[in-house]
Amino acid sequence: MTEINLFPLAFRFLLGGSAVVASTLAAKAFGGRIGGVFAAFPAVYLAAILSLGLDYEGSELLSLSEQVSKGALVGMVADIGCALAASSLILKYGWKSGLFRALLVWAVLAPVIYLACFGF
Amino acid sequence: MILMEINLRDLALRFVLGGASVALCFILLQILPWKIFAGIFAAFPAVMIAAVVMAGYFGNSELAAEVTLGASAGMMGCTVCVFTAAFCMQHLNRWGLSLSLALGAWFVSSFVFVYLMQHFLAGRRVGKSGRAAP
Numbered sequence: 548m549t550e551i552n553l554f555p556l557a558f559r560f561l562l563g564g565s566a567v568v569a570s571t572l573a574a575k576a577f578g579g580r581i582g583g584v585f586a587a588f589p590a591v592y593l594a595a596i597l598s599l600g601l602d603y604e605g606s607e608l609l610s611l612s613e614q615v616s617k618g619a620l621v622g623m624v625a626d627i628g629c630a631l632a633a634s635s636l637i638l639k640y641g642w643k644s645g646l647f648r649a650l651l652v653w654a655v656l657a658p659v660i661y662l663a664c665f666g667f
Numbered sequence: 668m669i670l671m672e673i674n675l676r677d678l679a680l681r682f683v684l685g686g687a688s689v690a691l692c693f694i695l696l697q698i699l700p701w702k703i704f705a706g707i708f709a710a711f712p713a714v715m716i717a718a719v720v721m722a723g724y725f726g727n728s729e730l731a732a733e734v735t736l737g738a739s740a741g742m743m744g745c746t747v748c749v750f751t752a753a754f755c756m757q758h759l760n761r762w763g764l765s766l767s768l769a770l771g772a773w774f775v776s777s778f779v780f781v782y783l784m785q786h787f788l789a790g791r792r793v794g795k796s797g798r799a800a801p
Contacts, residue, residue: 551697556690563689564682567714571681583781587714587741589748589773591688595709596752596766598693609762611702615692616753618706623746626712630739633719634732642723642731646716649735657707665703
C-alpha cells in the first residue's frame with residue numbers, strides 16, 4: 548500500500564490555502580474588473596502544479612504536470628457546468644440545497660467528461 | 668468590526684477549501700494509477716463554494732446565484748489557462764515557459780470573460796428593475 552507522509556501533505560494544504568487567500572486579497576486590493584479577474588485566479592491548480600516541482604524534475608515533471616493539467620481541464624469544464632447549474636438551482640431550491648445539488652452535478656459531470664475523453 | 672469578521676471567516680473558509688483541494692489532489696496522485704483523474708481535483712470549485720456560502724449566509728440566495736454566474740466567467744478563463752498549459756507542455760516540452768504562457772492566456776481571457784459577464788449581469792439587473800417599475 549502507498550504510504551503518504553504527513554509533512555508533504557500538510558505543506559500542500561498550506562500552499563493551496565495560502566494561494567487561494569493571496570488571490571482573494573489581491574482581488575480585494577485591485578477591485579473593479581482587475582479584481583474580478585483575480586477573484587478567479589486558478590490558485591488551486593497552480594499550487595498543485597508547483598507542488599509537483601518539489602518531488603519531480605525533468606521529463607517526469609513535465610509528463611506528470613501535463614497529465615494533471617489534462618485532468619484539471621476536465622475539472623474546469625465540469626466547473627463551468629456546475630456554476631451554470633448552481634445559478635438556476637440556487638434560485639429554485641435556496642443557496643444551501645442549490646449549492647449541494649450543483650456539487651452533485653460536478654461530481655457526475657467530471658467523471659463523465661473524463662470517461663468520454665480518456666476512456667477507462 | 669463586523670466587516671472584519673466577515674472577511675476573516677471568508678478567508679478561513681477559502682483557505683480550508685483551497686488547501687483541502689490541493690491536499691486531495693496530492694493524495695490521489697500518490698494512490699491512483701490514473702494521474703489525469705487525480706488532476707480533476709486540481710480544479711475543484713473551492714473558491715466558488717466559499718463565495719456562494721458567504722453570499723448565501725450574509726446575503727440571500729439571489730446574491731449567491733449571481734456570484735455563481737460571475738464565477739462561471741472566471742472558470743472560463745481558468746479553462747483557457749489549463750488548456751494552454753497542457754497544450755504547451757505537450758508541444759514545447761518546457762515546464763516553466765508553459766506555465767508562464769498559461770498565466771498570460773489566463774489573464775487576457777479572464778479579462779474578456781469577466782468584462783462580458785459584467786455587461787450581461789448589468790443588463791439583467793436593468794431588465795429586472797425595468798420590469799418591476801409600474
